[in-house]
Amino acid sequence: MKRFVLLLLVLLLIGWTYQERRVLFAYLFVLQGEGTPPELRTYPPDPGITWLDDYYTVDRIGPGTYAISEPRYHQLNFNYLITGTKRAIVFDAGPGVRNIRPIVERLTDLPITFIPSHFHYDHVGGQVSFENIAVVNLPFLRERAHDDLLRPTWSEHLGDSEGFARPEWRVSTWLDIGSDIDLGGRRLTVLYTPGHTTDSISLWDAGNSLLFSGDYLYPGHLYGFLPNSSMGHYLWSSEYLLGVIEEHTTVLGAHGLKPLNTPRQSVDALRELKWGLEAVRDGEAEATGTYPVNYQLDEDLVMIAEPRWLQSWDPPGR
Numbered sequence: 001m002k003r004f005v006l007l008l009l010v011l012l013l014i015g016w017t018y019q020e021r022r023v024l025f026a027y028l029f030v031l032q033g034e035g036t037p038p039e040l041r042t043y044p045p046d047p048g049i050t051w052l053d054d055y056y057t058v059d060r061i062g063p064g065t066y067a068i069s070e071p072r073y074h075q076l077n078f079n080y081l082i083t084g085t086k087r088a089i090v091f092d093a094g095p096g097v098r099n100i101r102p103i104v105e106r107l108t109d110l111p112i113t114f115i116p117s118h119f120h121y122d123h124v125g126g127q128v129s130f131e132n133i134a135v136v137n138l139p140f141l142r143e144r145a146h147d148d149l150l151r152p153t154w155s156e157h158l159g160d161s162e163g164f165a166r167p168e169w170r171v172s173t174w175l176d177i178g179s180d181i182d183l184g185g186r187r188l189t190v191l192y193t194p195g196h197t198t199d200s201i202s203l204w205d206a207g208n209s210l211l212f213s214g215d216y217l218y219p220g221h222l223y224g225f226l227p228n229s230s231m232g233h234y235l236w237s238s239e240y241l242l243g244v245i246e247e248h249t250t251v252l253g254a255h256g257l258k259p260l261n262t263p264r265q266s267v268d269a270l271r272e273l274k275w276g277l278e279a280v281r282d283g284e285a286e287a288t289g290t291y292p293v294n295y296q297l298d299e300d301l302v303m304i305a306e307p308r309w310l311q312s313w314d315p316p317g318r
């Protein structure tokens, strides 16, 4: 026992001084007895709710835009089907508790491309397979992909926390940052929005004033302390997005506060996020807890972060 405690202390010390200390914390968190499959939530019968596969519900947001939500899964994921006249995009596929593909194929006959907003296990659909998979073209990902085969790393995926295996993809398209995806009569722009993770993207549909923001922004607790999170990146992305998207844009995030309500936010939420982050950076925001700490950024937004002395405020690329 003594030896174990000593080993733990040594590991902590190494981890603390090492740049990747958050990976160590993530390991410790997973080892703490997590790793068990999640229990699914139940709901009282309600004729107003249509369940698909007894698991998903669908909210039609507008022509060719659907939120496919997972109210039974505790993280309340919202995945999006976005269609044009020629192609369809599935932006996130949940953790893979159920296969999302048959649900999507009920809603569209168009060829489907799957795009993960980032590589965390609750977005990449587990072992769910799509023929077409498009991934953001970032040098550190491209370097790792031999023959276009790409597997998220342990800390990019974190699926061990709930017992989800890491997938491997054959990437069919590398999405350049700032490039447009032509769906036929509809365009989506790939925006790089690191902060939650370094591989995070958002999709901007300027024609329909929609921003699909993944885990970068949604109402509730935002995660800024994970192994590849960065507060500096979070702030950088908020400035970048505010400079690019239009004022009347609706932000559609990948998690919700209420199981049956698609998380819709305005550009105001993005501004609140930016101002809140600036207050954290400048030491003007109050933190609660020890590690990680919580910052209440506004009524709906809480940033979970490392304590201030461990935060990095460098922009991406440094």
Ligand SMILES: [Zn+2]
Pocket: 120, 122, 123, 215, 254, 255
């Ligand atoms: Zn998530």
